[in-house]
Amino acid sequence: MRKDALVIRCAAEAFARGARPDAGAVQRLLAEARAIDREFLAGIGRLPVRIEIPYGRIEPLRLRRIERGLELCWHILEAWRQGQRLRDGAQRAELERGLREILTLYCEETAALSHSVQLPALLVPLRERVAGALLRIMRETAADIATHKRR
Numbered sequence: 001m002r003k004d005a006l007v008i009r010c011a012a013e014a015f016a017r018g019a020r021p022d023a024g025a026v027q028r029l030l031a032e033a034r035a036i037d038r039e040f041l042a043g044i045g046r047l048p049v050r051i052e053i054p055y056g057r058i059e060p061l062r063l064r065r066i067e068r069g070l071e072l073c074w075h076i077l078e079a080w081r082q083g084q085r086l087r088d089g090a091q092r093a094e095l096e097r098g099l100r101e102i103l104t105l106y107c108e109e110t111a112a113l114s115h116s117v118q119l120p121a122l123l124v125p126l127r128e129r130v131a132g133a134l135l136r137i138m139r140e141t142a143a144d145i146a147t148h149k150r151r
Helices: 002-017 023-043 055-081 089-114 121-147
Strands: none
Touching: 002 023, 002 055, 023 055, 055 089
């Protein structure tokens, strides 16, 4: 949530200035995401697991998620400034498509991160089953959220 809040804040600040967030803003957000990762890893230091975040796999997903989040926030703010409701007409389709993409990227990032958890050998098969089930549930929920369906 903190990473998403940073994206929203960045988009709002850029919108207030009247200029879209640039590549420098995206790189700052990636750096801030890494700082949040470091805080998280420091907080789990006493647990009997080791996590090595695979940034080579994660950062392209994060980059696209940040870019798409900034873009979506910009469109939401534009609609708001023009007095439009979010779910009216083209805004609704764009909102659903953007939200689905962001949530799908989040699912992919979570799946990649699940493989970075180093567990004792006996627990690895359990991790794989749990990670697979979690990914399936996250993808289904992402589609439901994006299209505003209720289970």
